[in-house]
Amino acid sequence: MTPASTKRTTLAAILFLAAAMPAEAHVGAGSTSSFAAGFVHPLSGLDHMTAMVAVGLWAAMKGGKALWAWPLAFLGVMLAGGALGMLHVPVPFVEPGILASVVAFGLLVALAIDLPVSAGVAIIGLFALFHGHAHGAEVPENAAGLDYMAGFAAATALLHGVGMAAGLRLGWRFRGLARAAGAACATIGVGLSVGMV
Structure with a gap:
C-alpha cells in the first residue's frame, strides 16, 4: 500500500506540471515535421495536457473495460481527425470543441460521472x-506529417497513462x-475559454 503522503505528492506534482505549461498547443504552434x-506538441499546452490526463483519470475511476477502451477511443479518433485535417476536410467548431473538452473531461472526473x-x-x-483535426490541419501531407502524428499519438498515450496511473494509485x-x-481541469478550461489562462 502506498502511503498517503506519496499519493498526495504524486497528484501535486501532476497539477504543478500542468499549471507550469504554456497554452500553445493549437495549430500553427511550432514544427510539424518530425516524430x-x-x-x-501535446506537452506544450494546458488544453491538450489537461484533457488527456483527465481522460486517463476518468478511465481509472470507471475501471474495467474503460481502462483500455476510453484511451484507445481517444487515440483512434484523434488520428482519424488528424487525417481529416491533413486532407483539409473541414470540421466545424474545432477550437471551441477543444476548449469544451477540457471543461467536459474535468467535470466528468470532478463529478465522478459513471457512464x-x-x-x-x-x-x-x-x-x-477536434484535437486531432486541429493538429492534422497544419501537418504536411508526406511522411514527415505521418511521423509527427505518430509522435503526437505517443505523447497522448503517455498523458493518458499518467492520468490512469494517478487515478489507480489514488484509489x-x-x-x-x-x-x-478534475475540478482543476475544468477550471483551466474555463480560464482558457475566457482568455484568463
Missing part, C-alpha cells in the same frame, strides 16, 4: 476528433483528490 515535434463504457467512448471520440480512499484534479 519529436509531434511528441513534444456506460460505450457512452464514454462516444463522448471521448467526439472531443478527440477509492483518495478519490477526492482525483475529483479535485
